[in-house]
Amino acid sequence: MRRVFCDVPGRPGLIATLTLNPTLDDAVETVSLIPDDVSPARTVRIDPGGKGINVSRTLHRLRVPTIAYALIAGWSGHRLQDLLAAEGVAHCLSPIPGETRVNLVITTTADNVQYHLHYPGPGVRHEDITLLLADMAALDPKPVFWVQGGSLPPGAPANTYAVAIQQAHRHGIPTILDADREPLRLGVNASPYLIKPNRYELSRLVGQDLTTRPAMLAAARSVIATHGVQIVLLSLGADGALAINRQEAWALIPPPVTPVSRVGAGDAMVAGMAKALAAGETLVDAARYAVAVGTAKVLSPGTALAQVDEVQRLQALIRVEKLDAAQSHTA
Numbered sequence: 115m116r117r118v119f120c121d122v123p124g125r126p127g128l129i130a131t132l133t134l135n136p137t138l139d140d141a142v143e144t145v146s147l148i149p150d151d152v153s154p155a156r157t158v159r160i161d162p163g164g165k166g167i168n169v170s171r172t173l174h175r176l177r178v179p180t181i182a183y184a185l186i187a188g189w190s191g192h193r194l195q196d197l198l199a200a201e202g203v204a205h206c207l208s209p210i211p212g213e214t215r216v217n218l219v220i221t222t223t224a225d226n227v228q229y230h231l232h233y234p235g236p237g238v239r240h241e242d243i244t245l246l247l248a249d250m251a252a253l254d255p256k257p258v259f260w261v262q263g264g265s266l267p268p269g270a271p272a273n274t275y276a277v278a279i280q281q282a283h284r285h286g287i288p289t290i291l292d293a294d295r296e297p298l299r300l301g302v303n304a305s306p307y308l309i310k311p312n313r314y315e316l317s318r319l320v321g322q323d324l325t326t327r328p329a330m331l332a333a334a335r336s337v338i339a340t341h342g343v344q345i346v347l348l349s350l351g352a353d354g355a356l357a358i359n360r361q362e363a364w365a366l367i368p369p370p371v372t373p374v375s376r377v378g379a380g381d382a383m384v385a386g387m388a389k390a391l392a393a394g395e396t397l398v399d400a401a402r403y404a405v406a407v408g409t410a411k412v413l414s415p416g417t418a419l420a421q422v423d424e425v426q427r428l429q430a431l432i433r434v435e436k437l438d439a440a441q442s443h444t445a
């Protein structure tokens with residue numbers, strides 16, 4: 115019999131996230147890696163990861179009700195569940211055969227070099243995804259958003275996010291998609307409410323280099339016009355983001371900071387945007403908050419989450435520019 119670990123019911127204002135290929139992010143430290151010898155190591159931290167799970171963890175920290183829906187497998191899957199439970203993040207995890215992947219980051223302190231070892235995730239079957247989506251759809255009351263994205267596990271068809279978005283449409287639930295390449299291209303065809311590409315992902319989606327702001331705006335507007343996407347939140351790393359809908363476009367520029375770890379910056383930003391939109395904020399205010407959460411994340415080490423006091427401090431420091439509609443036509 116299928117066992118699903120769902121520890122909470124729905125709540126008003128809840129944001130549901132979907133992670134088909136979660137990870138255990140394991141950060142260890144050793145002085146140096148010695149060939150054919152033992153390197154004494156210590157665990158720096160171990161975190162549950164994967165895009166949707168990161169979004170849920172950040173939402174939980176920002177005091178937004180959320181449930182992380184994910185497929186888990188084997189020992190590492192159980193460990194992931196324990197970690198989510200310890201953090202107080204509500205979850206609905208569906209076990210599948212195999213072993214949830216581990217992302218191992220080894221830092222050698224002698225030379226301050228990082229080695230990233232990514233194991234493959236377990237293969238999934240069609241019915242694993244269908245059943246998890248059915249769990250999400252059964253949530254009552256309905257969530258304000260479904261957030262989904264990240265790499266697809268082996269066996270998941272490229273149209274998996276498109277199928278999920280269509281299902282959400284049938285339940286009247288708006289969706290947020292943060293994906294790349296074919297899963298993004300097919301997902302966009304299903305008209306998600308919001309997409310959060312970075313400039314390379316948007317560039318691949320529209321099939322052209324995006325080196326200028328007018329070119330970026332034009333690309334975002336073409337996605338909105340052609341596919342019925344409502345909002346494009348285009349993230350630009352240290353340059354912040356552009357937020358575009360049918361009527362307006364804004365640039366959100368963070369103050370210069372010295373990043374400590376960029377891991378999960380995009381996920382933090384998605385969590386911020388989802389929270390602010392769910393609270394009824396305008397496009398510009400929501401995007402300003404999203405950039406504050408993203409920027410706060412890069413000030414936290416490794417896979418550690420954004421600090422709430424940093425988010426508040428940064429929010430006031432983000433510069434906002436309203437972009438003229440004409441800027442999208444001058445490349």
Ligand SMILES: Nc1ncnc2c1ncn2[C@@H]1O[C@H](COP(=O)(O)OP(=O)(O)OP(=O)(O)O)[C@@H](O)[C@H]1O
Binds near residue numbers: 349373
């Ligand atoms: N170097 C940086 N300095 C300041 N803020 C940053 C930096 N890198 C990222 N950010 C913040 O995080 C947000 C998202 O970053 P980015 O555009 O790199 O997303 P991404 O490429 O989707 O990242 P991810 O690898 O997490 O998917 C930015 O809009 C910004 O707020």
Ligand SMILES: [Mg+2]
Binds near residue numbers: 292312380381
């Ligand atoms: Mg990203």
